[in-house]
Amino acid sequence: MLHVRNAAVLFCLSSTTRRRPEASFLAARPCLIVFMTWQRALTTMPSLLTVVGLVLLWLATRLWDRGNRRRAALPAHGFGRTVLSSYLVSLKNFLNTKKAVRSFADRYGGQRRFTFPLVGEWCVMCRSKEDVKDHANAHEEVLSMEAAVEKLLQTRYTVGEQFCAETYHIPAIKTSLNLNLANKLPEMLDEIARAYDEELRVYDDWTPVFVLQVYSSLIARVSNRVFVGAKLCRNIQYRDLVDGFSDSIIRGGGLIHAFIPPSFRPVVGRLFQLVSRHHRRMVRLLSADVAERQKNRATGEKHLNPNDMLEWLMDQPCDSGRHTVESLAMRLLNVNFVALHTTTKAFTHALYNLAARPEYLLALRDEAESLLDASNPAGWTKESLSRCVKLDSFIKESLRLNGLGAIWMPRLAVETFQFADGTVVGPGNYVATAVTVIHEDEDNYQQAKEFDGFRFAKMSVVDEQDAGADDMLLQAESDSRWTHRLTGASPTYLAFGTGRHICPGRFFASLQLKSLLALLVLRYDVRMVDEGVRPADKWLGPMSAPANAQVLFRKRGVERRVAVGH
Numbered sequence: 001m002l003h004v005r006n007a008a009v010l011f012c013l014s015s016t017t018r019r020r021p022e023a024s025f026l027a028a029r030p031c032l033i034v035f036m037t038w039q040r041a042l043t044t045m046p047s048l049l050t051v052v053g054l055v056l057l058w059l060a061t062r063l064w065d066r067g068n069r070r071r072a073a074l075p076a077h078g079f080g081r082t083v084l085s086s087y088l089v090s091l092k093n094f095l096n097t098k099k100a101v102r103s104f105a106d107r108y109g110g111q112r113r114f115t116f117p118l119v120g121e122w123c124v125m126c127r128s129k130e131d132v133k134d135h136a137n138a139h140e141e142v143l144s145m146e147a148a149v150e151k152l153l154q155t156r157y158t159v160g161e162q163f164c165a166e167t168y169h170i171p172a173i174k175t176s177l178n179l180n181l182a183n184k185l186p187e188m189l190d191e192i193a194r195a196y197d198e199e200l201r202v203y204d205d206w207t208p209v210f211v212l213q214v215y216s217s218l219i220a221r222v223s224n225r226v227f228v229g230a231k232l233c234r235n236i237q238y239r240d241l242v243d244g245f246s247d248s249i250i251r252g253g254g255l256i257h258a259f260i261p262p263s264f265r266p267v268v269g270r271l272f273q274l275v276s277r278h279h280r281r282m283v284r285l286l287s288a289d290v291a292e293r294q295k296n297r298a299t300g301e302k303h304l305n306p307n308d309m310l311e312w313l314m315d316q317p318c319d320s321g322r323h324t325v326e327s328l329a330m331r332l333l334n335v336n337f338v339a340l341h342t343t344t345k346a347f348t349h350a351l352y353n354l355a356a357r358p359e360y361l362l363a364l365r366d367e368a369e370s371l372l373d374a375s376n377p378a379g380w381t382k383e384s385l386s387r388c389v390k391l392d393s394f395i396k397e398s399l400r401l402n403g404l405g406a407i408w409m410p411r412l413a414v415e416t417f418q419f420a421d422g423t424v425v426g427p428g429n430y431v432a433t434a435v436t437v438i439h440e441d442e443d444n445y446q447q448a449k450e451f452d453g454f455r456f457a458k459m460s461v462v463d464e465q466d467a468g469a470d471d472m473l474l475q476a477e478s479d480s481r482w483t484h485r486l487t488g489a490s491p492t493y494l495a496f497g498t499g500r501h502i503c504p505g506r507f508f509a510s511l512q513l514k515s516l517l518a519l520l521v522l523r524y525d526v527r528m529v530d531e532g533v534r535p536a537d538k539w540l541g542p543m544s545a546p547a548n549a550q551v552l553f554r555k556r557g558v559e560r561r562v563a564v565g566h
């Protein structure tokens, strides 16, 4: 009955207002509406409101307590002092994390580090070289990368306990993949050339291509040529699985971490796994191949097995002593998880930078034509690709300004951590690097916010000249030139991390990125639909990704043919 009465009063109010629109009455109207809605709610659902109120009160106390307890243990600054302020600040920061990190760094610019509030957590952000070194070299038992990833991505629930429990894919990447790079390059190049022919549907006229989508699938194919061989890498079901896996885990894990209370996570995680079925799908796709390889191993005919990542994983010792297909499937999912979305995003960023700046296209093409045989990509070598210094520099610069996030290399302090200057961070807090601030710092790079595609190539030359003929400097010179290459790292260049957990897949990623881009500039012209305008990156909290934009492709030589024809 009550809602009928309220509706009638509301109707009266609105009709009265239409007849007598005095300002005071207009101002009072919203108050009356709120009052009546509240009155109605109180009458109809008193118990529900009490419960909601109590839950909110409990939550507020928990949040306040947690935030302040954490804050008390930190060298903290940069957030308000009122109750819940850290949570309000962190929610605001979430909407534009890059800008927020920059403003925190500017406000506390004279300092080596600053504390940045995350939702319910605190993160000490390193920006000075000294702090980055302390962070990067800290022991896993003190600043844990695994614990941070596990907590932020909730992989225990989204994929399963086993996903993080075993780590034998890391030595397989560090040793076998890196030692086999030269052997596997021709296969990778062959797959790139085929994929360009088959999947990049580009015609003589300018053709729009959704780069992120097309290259995400293409990079899944090319990488998996090296991971599992030609047959599986071209299998659409397999590619869909590995291609969508990282994004699904990152999104699902982020949501669980942010919104699901710990006690509900096992149930929600189980539901997530039931729906996504990543592991089961991978087991099904691999089982025949694994059985065949295991049979060959058992009969002393291991040499019949292909030389690829799946085989290198089987070569590694594993905790249970036997490589079951379930265990191998989990490792292969993990390899794809770390390899695919990183490489795809890095490539897309580079391509947007290229398509928006046509002057680089010609310079990169000149270099590629002089060092690589365009008619025979499968004949390119590691050495010939490494001589393409402009190409190398262009991708490195692109990753400097368009990386994959603003809070980089997160670690969870599992024990008390001490910086070299004595500052202490208590367990339970995060320590990370302020990568966007470091990469855009004028002390580290001249005109740091400007894109200069050949910046690192020029830096190598300067270092070479500085070294001069002094023998004593030759070693230092070659070292510093190395840091200016795409795979080089330093406390001021963190795209691939640095220190203890530096990316072991960066040599593979670098070869793949350079091969993809070199073949592209040799075969196609590219430009943005809006000429000269690079699409802005998309940010979700601390993570960034290239926009899902179109680039126009055209087969090379068309312009010339048209001109001659006329």
Ligand code: HEM
Residues within 6 Å of the ligand: 145, 169, 170, 173, 335, 338, 339, 340, 342, 343, 346, 408, 409, 410, 494, 495, 496, 497, 498, 500, 501, 502, 503, 504, 505, 506, 508, 509
């Ligand atoms: C452009 C592409 C890539 C980028 C930008 C990238 C970036 C990174 C970064 C920044 C880290 C260090 C994270 C930290 O310290 O918290 C890392 C670690 C790692 N990356 Fe990459 N990565 C790329 C490609 C790859 C590829 C292709 C593979 C494998 C084939 C790979 C395998 C790994 C692994 C296994 C780790 C963890 C190392 C450890 O736990 O010690 N990455 N990557």
